Amino acid sequence: MLLSMQMWRSLWLAALFCGLAHAKGSHKVHCSEDQMRVDIGLPDAESKDQSAPQIYLEGLKGYPDERCQPQIDGSLAVFRLSLSDFYECGVTRMVNQLTGKKAYYHKIIIESASSKEIVSVKCITAASPAYNVMMNATTGSSSTSSGGIHGLVKRDVLPAGFQEPEDLEITTSLTKRAPEPRLSIGVSQDGQKFTRDLTVKSGTPLTMEINLDEDSAPVYGLGVNYLDVTDTHTSSETLIFKGCTVDPYLFENFNTIDGDILSAKFKAFKFPDSSYVQFRATVNVCLDKCLGTQCSNNQVGFGRRKREISSANKVYEISLAMFLQVQDIEGVNKNEVLQLEEKLRELKLANQRLARNSRGNFAMEQTAASAQPAFVVDERELGHLSSGSGAASNGVALAVWTIVGALSWRLM
Incomplete structure (x- = not known):
């Protein structure tokens, strides 16, 4: 009888493990x-007819x-x-x-x-x-470690004659830990979030949203520090640099109401050699709320804090990505596609200047004297400025020669 029960138990356990497997x-x-x-x-297919x-x-x-x-x-x-x-x-x-x-x-x-x-x-x-x-x-x-971590040494700082009771009764113990934040990233169109595969046509107005989970939202706030876009092969460009947009036509600054959800408007675009683009975001998670960054055109971008990473307000740094398939399907606006391609070329030039200037602490940093944020200037704007300054120089020279001529005539 005992052997039979052990056999049935063994068979039951084997069946259980097979079921779990x-x-x-x-x-x-x-x-x-x-x-x-x-x-x-x-899981096994529910029927032979199903895939x-x-x-x-x-x-x-x-x-x-x-x-x-x-x-x-x-x-x-x-x-x-x-x-x-x-x-x-x-x-x-x-x-x-x-x-x-x-x-x-x-x-x-x-x-x-x-x-x-x-x-x-x-x-x-x-x-x-x-x-x-x-x-x-x-x-x-x-x-121990050679990292310079110091231990605590107990010192005798109590007054003479002080006696600590041998038995202590702990009546209350309160322990609470902040939750680990979980982020999600998604895209919406006309206020409707994508629940299917993310496939859109070039030029489609979209909104990117990054948000905290419900448990973490009362504790933390968010700020996007960097955002890159890549075709996952050879092409990669920066859209958000230290909290501020590089090209607001392609991708605007992130905004927030309560600090728990960040949103930014952008236009769907793609690189020439791939229909897939990947957005790669580096997000700061701060206690309570991340401070915004003063960007150009008087906008505030919710990216890095005004002080750098050493601030204790930033407790997590989260890097996450999102894929988007962009296709030039029937009905796409050809003129807008051409304009997006031109903007991508300008973005590439802006990022080349950004890489050069960042080595010298560029950076859309506010100077203490003027408190005006730096921004990326389009080369065509630089051309207009240079031509305008040349015209101004010619005008000044002409005025000087006119005055000299007038004085010479009167002396004669």
Whole structure:
């Protein structure tokens, strides 16, 4: 009897493990310094007539890059996501500015004919020696670091005759931790958020939104420090530099009402050699609210703080990306496409000057004397200015010669 019960128990456990192995969305994450590997068990098709479920990274359905697609072997799908180049497949990186801890996360979609499941995956690394020392201290380890971290020494500062009671009764213990922020990035058109694949035509007016999750919104505020756009191959340009737009025609400054949601208007555009563009944002997460930056044309961009990163107000730096497919489909305004291509060429020239000037602390920084923000000047404007100054110089010279001639005539 006992043997029979043990046999049934073994069979039951085996069936349970087999069920878990083929359970919907069951997954395992393997983390290394440069890669996140995710093994996901795929659900079986509900019937023979139905196709196998689709599995893809959030925001990358139909994206052709094989590095962002899973390798499927039977009922097992394996993603290998780069952490050294985390933008490659849209992995989000979060860096704790106080501890140096880095967290990488993404979402995987499992879609069948009747359901859609979202699987969240995450890797955490603690790379800085200072953070390791702090962690060792909490676990009682006596390891030290050469990073100059000082220990606390107890000093006798109590008055003579003071006696501390041997037994202390703790009646209340209050512990509360701020949540880790989670950001999402998306695009809307005419106030309607995209819920399908992000495919639009060139010149379409869009709005990009970056927002905090509900738990973090009461604690933190946001500010976009940098925003780049790339075709993921050879072309890459900067749209937001230290909180301010480089070209407001292509991409305006980010604005906010409460600091929890940032939004910026832009026009859909693409590079000549690819229909996909990727926006790469570096976002500051500050306690309460990030201060805006005074940009050109008297606008405030919600990017970096007026003081640099050393401020304790900034507690996280989050890098995240979004893919957008832009196609020159039927009905597109050809004149607007040509204007966008011209603006892209101007943006490239502006970024070349930006790269040169940033080495000398350029930077759309406000000078203390004038308190006027610097901005990128279009070369055609420089041409107008130079021609105008030349005309003014010629006018002055002509006036001088007229006065000299008049004096000479009177002397005669």
